[in-house]
Amino acid sequence: MKKLVNSTQMKEIDAFAIDKVGIPSLVLMENAANQVVNAMEERISKEDIILVVCGSGNNGGDGLAVARILLNHGFQVDVYLVGERDKMTEETKKQLEIAENLDMVIWDDANEINFKSYTVLVDAIFGIGLDREVTGKHEKIIAIMNAFHGYVFAVDIPSGISADSGQVLGTAVRADVTITFGIEKIGQLLYPGSLHTGKLIVSDIGFPPVAVESVSSNVSMYDETDLFSLPRRSAYSNKGNYGRAVIVAGSANMSGAAYLSAKAAYRTGAGLVQIVTPEENRAILQTQLPEAILTTYYTDSLAEEAEQEKIIQAVSGADAIVIGPGIGTSDAARKVLDLVLYNAKSPLILDADALTIVSELYNKFPLLRNNPCARISELAHSVPKDTILTPHLKELARLLDKNLDEIKGNLLGTAALCTADSNLTLVMKDARTVVSHHEEQYINASGNNGMATGGSGDVLTGVIAGLLAQGMVASEAAKLGVYIHGLAGDVAAKEKSEYSLMASDIIEALTAVLK
Ligand SMILES: NC(=O)C1=CN([C@@H]2O[C@H](COP(=O)(O)OP(=O)(O)OC[C@H]3O[C@@H](n4cnc5c(N)ncnc54)[C@H](OP(=O)(O)O)[C@@H]3O)[C@@H](O)[C@H]2O)[C@@H](O)CC1
Ligand SMILES: Nc1ncnc2c1ncn2[C@@H]1O[C@H](COP(=O)(O)OP(=O)(O)O)[C@@H](O)[C@H]1O
Ligand SMILES: [K+]
Incomplete structure (x- = not known):
């Protein structure tokens, strides 16, 4: 460092x-x-x-x-x-x-x-x-x-x-x-x-x-020597030692985000990856990623206890939880987010649509309009202790109800505002992603513009979840995850060019980075 x-x-x-x-x-x-x-x-x-x-x-x-x-x-x-x-x-x-x-x-x-x-x-x-x-x-x-x-x-x-x-x-x-x-x-x-x-x-x-x-x-960056902080793997171990990452992702017939996050979590070393997604995605995900455990629910039966219990069970057995990629903002997605937030006890990553749902909810309360501090404080009280937020800058602007240009002009100040008084870890995704926890801030220098392609954020979420599942502390998993994700992007860009790079190439390149 x-x-x-x-x-x-x-x-x-x-x-x-x-x-x-x-x-x-x-x-x-x-x-x-x-x-x-x-x-x-x-x-x-x-x-x-x-x-x-x-x-x-x-x-x-x-x-x-x-x-x-x-x-x-x-x-x-x-x-x-x-x-x-x-x-x-x-x-x-x-x-x-x-x-x-x-x-x-x-x-x-x-x-x-x-x-x-x-x-x-x-x-x-x-x-x-x-x-x-x-x-x-x-x-x-x-x-x-x-x-x-x-x-x-x-x-x-x-x-x-x-x-x-x-x-x-x-x-x-x-x-x-x-x-x-x-x-x-x-x-x-x-x-x-x-x-x-x-x-x-x-x-x-x-x-x-x-x-x-x-x-x-209080500001730092990583170089390749920091890869030594990867979770250790012992010869005398089994999949139970490397944790269970539960990925709550996807919506009816939209399985891509769940697939990318789950596969990235496996490729980063999680022992088990469990996907929680609507029943419509079962066949495709089972084919695409047979290694994942699948828990599916019927979106129109979420009021029923038996249906809710499936989600509660999955979340209760998790070592790391992801909620958000591709879930959309429907009533069903809101219900699932509620269930997850209410029952999650392990480190949680709040990503993508989950962040949008929270933003829209806060917009309904006059006291939370134009009040970034109150919004962050409210959020910090509604999530488990070790929660990581992974917004890109537009999502962050919505979450804080703040102007995007103001955030761009003062990245570190905005990050500090979000984490100084909370235990949240904030990953502000951009060409130079900033990770902030309490007063500590990390600026990521790996990665390239080929990663500005659909799904690369879902891959990042999976990478961080994989590290969390293996027991890394949330803020450390966030920094290392962002760094590894960028390195994998760099390997992939060398092979495929920045033009042709796709999110799934980043997942495949993780292998070279973690060797
Ligand atoms: N001994 C050391 O400390 C070492 C320092 N080193 C070197 O020194 C550099 C720092 O030097 P520095 O502190 O003298 O400041 P520097 O960047 O040259 O500029 C200040 C001048 O610009 C002016 N000014 C400012 N804004 C302005 C504006 N918008 N428009 C117009 N004017 C403006 C300001 O004037 P004033 O505010 O008084 O009007 C002042 O005259 C450092 O980057 C490194 O290169 C190395 O040699 C290693 C050892
Ligand atoms: N120019 C760039 N240089 C480095 N990394 C980038 C660049 N553009 C995008 N990224 C990275 O790619 C990811 C994009 O995530 P996100 O915006 O959530 O995309 P998506 O929603 O399509 O998955 C982030 O991790 C971001 O840091
Ligand atoms: K100069």
């Missing part, structure tokens, strides 16, 4: 290294500039003509040092100083003085520059010190840089991207490669920041571990 930082936390790491450890700021800057040049030299040649665009903060100081090192290495390089000279930090002033002593070409006015004469641009306008919308001459130069056809390298973070949220503050540079220092910033992972960042290189500029550890961040 790697931690991610926001701008305040990164500034604290900088300050710790400089003030407490005593590493001079200019040493860190020199290391940073050398790392940028290393990354550039792997990608450009001596024929390139480079313009480094510098602001007046320390990001601009990095840029000036980059220009000087490139010059020392024999590159053709000029500087455009977009920042005000009298606003420069001490370090940046020093870098400018050195550059001037070397008689480097330093432009102060963009109108005098023939941008077409350059083949490579370096963006050193703003780093983590950006704190407001970009306007005026900064906005103009970013527009010119984004119309440029050559390579664009960003120093630390593309100028204009908020390191805290990944949001574009007015306008932002679109880089091909970003060289960041010490540790990934949240804004480089979240969209649209991730698109502007291009390829992200995290480079070591000499922050001592004690400086990095001095800052506590």
Whole structure:
């Protein structure tokens, strides 16, 4: 697990290294500039003509040092100083003085520059010190840089991207490669920041571990080493050791979602998978997935105790329960959801139509309109202790009765609102899924746009259910499930292409990920 930082936390790491450890700021800057040049030299040649665009903060100081090192290495390089000279930090002033002593070409006015004469641009306008919308001459130069056809390298973070949220503050540079220092910033992972960042290189500029550890961040990401937290399997075991996942899914003659979730739960290692679905789906599911136990009910007899008892029994015997994929929002689906919520004692995943039913129900109560906190609190009191919600952003907007764009603009804040005061685990599905539990937040970096295809959410639900059935704690199962699901999507995309990828390919690719 790697931690991610926001701008305040990164500034604290900088300050710790400089003030407490005593590493001079200019040493860190020199290391940073050398790392940028290393990354550039792997990608450009001596024929390139480079313009480094510098602001007046320390990001601009990095840029000036980059220009000087490139010059020392024999590159053709000029500087455009977009920042005000009298606003420069001490370090940046020093870098400018050195550059001037070397008689480097330093432009102060963009109108005098023939941008077409350059083949490579370096963006050193703003780093983590950006704190407001970009306007005026900064906005103009970013527009010119984004119309440029050559390579664009960003120093630390593309100028204009908020390191805290990944949001574009007015306008932002679109880089091909970003060289960041010490540790990934949240804004480089979240969209649209991730698109502007291009390829992200995290480079070591000499922050001592004690400086990095001095800052506590509640945001993290996984890499492949985290696969070690998969539930262990023993040679001396039987299917009873790996739990029973009960998937309450599907509606009359709509069996696909149930099939995908159930199969994914099996492929993730659940000992037994039981599908609870309307009788109409019996024949097809028995044929498609004979390994699953089937419990079917008659939708028009759900008022009868005997019919309800089937569902209650299934739910009572579960180690993990899924409710929602493909159940629809009919009266029968509502009744089934009621029965499940009333009788569930084990960890539960509330997905898809189940979330829509809850949203519609809450809309009927004036006190719950436009009141995300009250809605979440109400929900947290109606579900088992270890419940995971798996909405995509539109479903979440409906559940919270909140504007979709507001949620997109503040993903982490919205996640915190939902989980800070409850025991819920929230999986906010998107191109970068965020998982939140209490104050802890996880940003998922696996997966690809091929997964934007019908049914891939049902597969995710099954994967998480498979992990829950094997005894993982809900919040851990949610994070690992999201990560594995994305990795499987990446394997599948390699084999089939992002265009052709289908949800069932993700299930088949789980095998390669879990090997
Ligand atoms: N020693 C260290 O700490 C190390 C730091 N390092 C590097 O320093 C970077 C951080 O440097 P930083 O803190 O100086 O801030 P930075 O990102 O350059 O920008 C601040 C400047 O921009 C201005 N400004 C802000 N918003 C604006 C806007 N919208 N429109 C216009 N102006 C705006 C703001 O001016 P003001 O607010 O005063 O008007 C100020 O002048 C970091 O990302 C890394 O690259 C590395 O060398 C490693 C060691
Ligand atoms: N561009 C993308 N990059 C990574 N993952 C994606 C992308 N688009 C979709 N996904 C993932 O695919 C799944 C889609 O789920 P969902 O929206 O519920 O679809 P469905 O209802 O069709 O099953 C989520 O896990 C989401 O994170
Ligand atoms: K930058």
